[in-house]
Amino acid sequence: MEAFEAEIKKEETGRLTYVKVPFDARACFSIPKGTIYVAGRINEVEYRGKLLSRGKGEYILVLNKALQKALGFNGEQMQVEITMDLEREGEKKSGDKIETLGSSMDVITAIKSRKSIRKFTAKAIDDKMLNTLLTAGLQAPSAKNKRPCHIVVVKDKTMLAALASYNPNARMLADAACAMIVCGDRNVEGMKEFLYADCAAVSQNILLCAHGLGLGAVWCGVVMNSDWKKRIAKELKFPVKVEPISVIALGYPNESKEEEDRWDVGKIHFDRW
Numbered sequence: 065m066e067a068f069e070a071e072i073k074k075e076e077t078g079r080l081t082y083v084k085v086p087f088d089a090r091a092c093f094s095i096p097k098g099t100i101y102v103a104g105r106i107n108e109v110e111y112r113g114k115l116l117s118r119g120k121g122e123y124i125l126v127l128n129k130a131l132q133k134a135l136g137f138n139g140e141q142m143q144v145e146i147t148m149d150l151e152r153e154g155e156k157k158s159g160d161k162i163e164t165l166g167s168s169m170d171v172i173t174a175i176k177s178r179k180s181i182r183k184f185t186a187k188a189i190d191d192k193m194l195n196t197l198l199t200a201g202l203q204a205p206s207a208k209n210k211r212p213c214h215i216v217v218v219k220d221k222t223m224l225a226a227l228a229s230y231n232p233n234a235r236m237l238a239d240a241a242c243a244m245i246v247c248g249d250r251n252v253e254g255m256k257e258f259l260y261a262d263c264a265a266v267s268q269n270i271l272l273c274a275h276g277l278g279l280g281a282v283w284c285g286v287v288m289n290s291d292w293k294k295r296i297a298k299e300l301k302f303p304v305k306v307e308p309i310s311v312i313a314l315g316y317p318n319e320s321k322e323e324e325d326r327w328d329v330g331k332i333h334f335d336r337w
């Protein structure tokens with residue numbers, strides 16, 4: 065963890081309010097490439113965000129309106145004390161190679177034969193499989209490649225049972241080996257349409273990957289402003305402006321489902337509706 069003093073500054077255009085990081089964050093945090101997500105405290109206020117590069121090893125931390133308000137920043141010069149670390153310890157290993165599995169199922173067969181599985185055996189999913197599922201999720205496309213989605217893996221049986229008990233449409237979570245909660249970070253993607261679309265792409269990648277690995281999975285929708293949504297965010301300690309968008313129950317299948325042909329010529333339009 066780094067600790068330093070800095071001055072909150074407003075860009076001349078007035079668009080950005082930021083503090084300058086007084087060290088080369090990429091070198092300091094050993095992040096060879098990609099976005100650097102940081103967290104810590106400014107004075108006594110907790111923050112999390114990503115660093116913007118200004119070139120030549122210079123980085124700034126942009127302060128959003130909510131953070132400025134919490135700090136009592138009124139646009140005048142303000143000196144603050146900052147602690148800064150990577151948002152998650154695991155991120156120090158971003159450059160490491162993660163071991164994943166392959167599948168002999170081709171992609172078209174996977175798409176056509178995937179079905180929602182809601183009954184699971186008691187068998188646990190091993191780490192290699194979990195890593196493969198997570199890799200598939202994170203590999204999804206996103207608007208402007210902003211990658212605003214996070215995945216919370218829940219393996220704790222008590223928590224799975226609690227999540228199941230709050231939503232009758234997600235009862236299968238109680239018997240799942242784990243759940244993957246796909247969340248969207250509104251700090252990173254401000255447009256809801258894109259945030260939800262990005263999380264949907266992550267979710268579908270996970271479903272297809274699970275099927276390809278011989279696992280069963282079902283997507284449970286999280287309704288905006290629902291009690292379930294609030295409870296998930298509260299129980300799993302989500303930061304402000306991070307929303308659960310889908311919950312995927314995963315496990316070894318304890319039911320089999322027939323492939324369903326959904327070809328519908330009435331839904332296909334060429335060149336015009």
Ligand SMILES: Cc1cc2nc3c(=O)[nH]c(=O)nc-3n(C[C@H](O)[C@H](O)[C@H](O)COP(=O)(O)O)c2cc1C
Nearest residue numbers: 178179180181182233234282283284285286321324
């Ligand atoms: C956005 C979304 C929300 C869903 N929510 C639930 C849910 O809460 N509970 C559930 O059992 N299935 C849920 N499903 C799964 C659908 O019921 C399922 O995909 C649909 O019936 C088609 O069946 P299939 O997945 O086997 O093709 C959801 C699917 C999507 C895409």
